[in-house]
Amino acid sequence: MAAEGLTEAERLSGFMPGPRAALASGTGPLDGLTFAAKDLYDVAGAPTTYGNPDWARTHPVPAATATAVLALAEAGARFVGKTKTVELAFGMAGENIWYGTPLNPRAPGRFPGGSSCGSASAVALGEADIALGSDTGGSVRIPASYCGIFGIRPTWGAVSLVGARALAPSYDTAGWFAARASVLRRAGEALLPEGGEGPLGPLLLVGEAWDNADPAVAAALRPAAGALESLLGPALSVSLVPEGLPALYEAYRRAQAEEAWATLGDWITATSPAFGPGVGERFAMSRDLPPGLGAAGRAFRQGFRRRLLGLLGGGAVLAYPTSPLISPPLEASQAEQLRVRERTIGVTAISGLAGLPEVSIPAAQAEGAPVGLSILAAPGRDRALLALAERLAAALELST
């Protein structure tokens, strides 16, 4: 099976081709809303492809539905189908050669962002009010930014990943998208544990993340940072990574690669699956990580996490461009994509390494493409962050 057997509509859709998986809904606070789920969440009776035909072929059809999917359905949201993912969730552009790369409806001709590309595309097109994704190193935040919608990477561990496929478990989180801030928040009420509300502040602009952003992206997002200041008081500026963002990328890459290979290496070795461009190379890099580098990455992560918890424990909010760059064009080479990836992960690794919740707000456009502003807070403050995102959306006259 490959994308060339599909219709143009199937190739460009955020949803998986073929018959839609089905699931019963309850009645509750999400009545009247629809939702989709990235095809790494199990829905009983439907195959979970994890974005790769060989994965689907070598794994049984699940008998149980993932906990997060059930939580949305039980809260009253109506399930409308499974959405495309980058193969094994290991990629940032949002490409899938087997099922088709979903359209980025807010920037046609550019990638939708990955790995939760189908979920972002479906929400941006209005085909689902809520879509579950997963975020290991940016897989919700980047497609949210590229597609001009809201997205949250929750506190690590806050939302169940039972019944979801793993990539690097100590980084994996169950995130979600919505086109409206209030819907993002309401989905959180069904998915998140109780607590974490209450006032946030002060606002901290992370200097190196602003400096690392393309000047057009940073300039486009400055007014949104100003609106945050009206809500939280004048921003302080902070530097989080005295070692520089490349050190963050290196630490993330090493520790995450070690875990990704530990999680999926046996299957890859046993199956020799066919992969699209870049995916196999990324796993090969993970496999060939020199001994000791994973441990060095984990040690860095411990120190970084401790620093961030101390910084944010009083309620402080970090803010910076979700992605330093707008989505690359579909023609971008693998080498160009790698450069984008390295520069992007230097920033997305902040919450990835520290386990912080992060909400991306579709605050602006640069060169005609969407760019998101991220707000982050201490672990467990997801609900407060979602409330702040809603207030900021109102201030910016976005879809609340």
Add this chain to the structure above:
Amino acid sequence: MAAEGLTEAERLSGFMPGPRAALASGTGPLDGLTFAAKDLYDVAGAPTTYGNPDWARTHPVPAATATAVLALAEAGARFVGKTKTVELAFGMAGENIWYGTPLNPRAPGRFPGGSSCGSASAVALGEADIALGSDTGGSVRIPASYCGIFGIRPTWGAVSLVGARALAPSYDTAGWFAARASVLRRAGEALLPEGGEGPLGPLLLVGEAWDNADPAVAAALRPAAGALESLLGPALSVSLVPEGLPALYEAYRRAQAEEAWATLGDWITATSPAFGPGVGERFAMSRDLPPGLGAAGRAFRQGFRRRLLGLLGGGAVLAYPTSPLISPPLEASQAEQLRVRERTIGVTAISGLAGLPEVSIPAAQAEGAPVGLSILAAPGRDRALLALAERLAAALELST
């Protein structure tokens, strides 16, 4: 009465001239240590001069002893006398024309720093192990830095000021000095409320306070900041005052001046006391503050305090040079002193406005004079800060 009637030894001493006030001691954890108290703390049966003969003349000899003085005596420290203060605690150089300006034994020819000048001088000379001072806008921290000893401004409200004279009550704190870090901490155990221990971090270097410091001062203190990094992990850098340090000075000056006049204006108006150079002018500035400026200062303070609490609530530690400059020479003109004062208060107002505990550590010398490194944390974390100061002193091979 004026200093010219005194012997040279009396003029240069940190202690008040004349017979030493006496007080009984108990037995406890401070057994074997001596202490002194700035002459704005009452000791039953001895006059409280508040640094000014007209104050002494117009106020009765107190019948009760200040709570903080009693606390040290009851913990076993032996009281050795009252120490000189700047008149009405309103001045930073540490001058007193009536009782003599105490010697700065670590930088003879330079001011000891004020207003707790006598306490700092006595401790630096080894004439008391502990000396109580008070700190409204820097009156413990600055003489600690100038005289090369340890000093703490505790969390606002944490140590009783009952039986102590007020200058600006919402800024006034009861601080103390010691030449050894362990003695500073042990005095805290007798004076501070329970609690506040536990780990601190991350370390935040306050960019504008380092930039505001004389380059020689900043360079001299960098190794001490490095030693703090070995204890707490790599420092992050933060900017606390997007409006710039002069805005902090202005806010402090306005709100503090309004309070100082509200506290002492009636007595000054009724008594027309004789004041030494600068003191009367500072009170006249307070009296003549245009209406509305005090309120603007207080509003700024509210926002600043909220920002700092959010930043430090998770355990973060701020660090920067206690004073941007070494002590000025005794020949410095009033105009030169005013310039020093403005630049210094731009930094000392950080804890003053936000009510934070701050410990100054005699970490280095610049141009042959002592300079202190300050560490600050969230309100209530005084005990943790004193423990950290002791660890840093050990790392720097200072007197622990």
